[in-house]
Amino acid sequence: MLRLCVVATLLTAPVALASDAAIRVWRPDTAAWVRAVGMAHFLEAISGDGLRPTPGVATGAFVLAEKNKRYAVYVPNGRRVNLKVPAGDWRVKVYNPRTGEWGKKTDEKANDGGLTLKFAGDGDWGAMVVRD
Numbered sequence: 001m002l003r004l005c006v007v008a009t010l011l012t013a014p015v016a017l018a019s020d021a022a023i024r025v026w027r028p029d030t031a032a033w034v035r036a037v038g039m040a041h042f043l044e045a046i047s048g049d050g051l052r053p054t055p056g057v058a059t060g061a062f063v064l065a066e067k068n069k070r071y072a073v074y075v076p077n078g079r080r081v082n083l084k085v086p087a088g089d090w091r092v093k094v095y096n097p098r099t100g101e102w103g104k105k106t107d108e109k110a111n112d113g114g115l116t117l118k119f120a121g122d123g124d125w126g127a128m129v130v131r132d
Helices: 002-012 021-025 031-045
Strands: 062-066 070-075 080-083 088-096 101-110 115-118 125-131
Touching: 031 070, 070 080, 088 115, 101 115, 115 125
Parallel strands: none
Antiparallel strands: 062 070, 070 125, 080 115, 088 101, 088 125
16 A cells, blocks of 8 residues: 555656755645645545555545545545546545545446546545445
């Protein structure tokens, strides 16, 4: 799980490790630090068994998946994200890493273009998407 946290953090908050600016980026009062902590909380909250990094499923999001069965989606900036999943019924549960709270489960239907996840506001968000 630690390896996933490190990979996810590096994907969402790249820094120039050769400069002294990198030290300033990773202070607890910076956006990069808050994002990394939020992602770590999300990864701790999901059951990671069988989930693997899955690039190309969504733009602007980090996705772990057991392909065609369940997807853990982390979005560093709250917005809409199109998740390329097979058409059909899916159950979605949103996670707010800033508060550590899960939202209610909702039933969503994916079409041939995938499933659009809509988040309540700015900031980072997570979601578990499970085939119904």
